[in-house]
Amino acid sequence: MTTYAVGAEPRFFALVPCAGTGTRAGTLGPKQYQPLAGRPLVAHTLTALARVPRLAGTLVVLAPDDEQFEDDLPGLAGERLWLAKAGGASRAETVANGLNELRARGAQPQDWVLVHDAARCLLQPEWVDRLIDACQDDEIGGLLALPLADTLKSEQDGRVAATVDRAGKWAAQTPQMFRLGLLAPALAFAGEQVTDEASAVEALGHRPRLVRGDWENLKITFPPDFALAERLLASRGGPEIRATVPARDFATAQQFYQDLGFTREFAMGDLAGFRMGRAGFLLQRHEAPQAAHAQHLHLTVDDLDALWARIQQAGLAARYGVAVQPPQQRAWGRRDLDLVDPSGVRWTLSERMEVAE
Template sequence: MSQYHVLIPSAGRGTRMQSALPKQYLSLLGEPLLRHVIQQFESCEDIASITIVIATDDQDWQPSLLDGCQKTQVIPYGGKTRAESVLNGLNALRDMVQPADWILVHDAARPGIDHVMLQRLINTVGASDTGGILALPLADTLKRADEQGHITETIPREHLWQAQTPQMFRYTDLHNALNTYLACHPTDEAQAMEWMGKRPKLVLGSLKNMKVTYPDDLQVVAALMQSTR
């Protein structure tokens, strides 16, 4: 029976946060962002293991982030890009997982993930080999701009979704996709899978699962998380 393993690339510095501390270590509701993420996966019975990929020169990692954790390990194999960090993590897991096991890649800066979303993803993707990702249908009108910031086109939002994480794929499929297309710089795992000819399933996520990117995002995600407690 296939198992579920979480891989969290956490080697970036999040320069748009305008903080000397990498955003995954910033405080949110009294805990570092990354700690919120770890706790959600640690408490999910379906998850067999959690691997966090940090930068080789990470001076901000604190062992206390894993206090009380039973499933989580940290490996200092972070790459220059997200895709490289994920591939390095997959290589490190080679002897720990089965080829058909599921890998759930999740952003370290998405602390709003919860068991409802995780179960929806796992149940919807099911036994298929296409994999799937959490995502939200776009609600706003989209505009394309020129270099001067003037509108050049209105883009219909029908059938457009905003990708979230986790992104869930079979170990061997994901490893092959990233290994094949690493030099093409995929922006997420789903894009590499698309280039391999797969059609990943879109599974409804939540606004609460937003990625912390800018300073104001901390307050927004904190409010969303508190509203659902």
């Protein structure tokens, strides 16, 4: 069993409830083991979590009689992926039992636990990082969620009873991130009927932070969801166009873009690849200053405020001596900010615009 010494710095653990039967999915067995793009569904989920360096470990909570995980995913458990056959009759009980297992492995009350649905198999590591960045200094914690875009209807006897105002309403996603010392008593107080961790924390009178998620972070629930997930997974591996960004000081430029929030995929010789979500570019060592000054790139993000907070927290302007403008609301509706990288390449970072129907 992997254990950790007590430390003052809070750590981050992922907890994946994986004890359900998934009856609504219409599958012959538990949906988490159904094939998706050639692998069990839950394998995609765990692969994404394994690519989040800040997670000290991921605990998968299985049903007590589960034999399929180790049959379908042999050898996957290891130093940072742990299994516990401690699933309960409800999600709340399964998560509570998982928290007890984390305690047994050395997790402390101040440590953060990110509970993530096994069936949200399209998870991207950068979404997890976005949640951690937004909540690690928060008193309560929070969750990924999306503001509702569709018109809502309430139903009675198969007919519309009323149109519900969608203003201020969000659809909850996972991960949901709370300190172990808060989440455990919240689940015990709320009982087994809660359907997510945030509602248990809310029952204690707290207000979790909403962190914008992504529409692709869907939960596989009904039979058609499998086909949609297959298509989305296939699209991630398709052709793409990447701009080449020149860098006078190659090492400094690489660090700048990592501080900005990009993930460095590789670095070989005079070339490095960077990605943020579905956006990516190639950084190349280049001595000619005019090549940089002539380039202007545009990046669209879901949450401009979160990116601006990251820019301020990292102190990009002072640290790299670059020009950074705060977010501005344009007359035509777009909200964006401008920055210049250490080589002189100009970027416009804009927030994705909601299209009214």
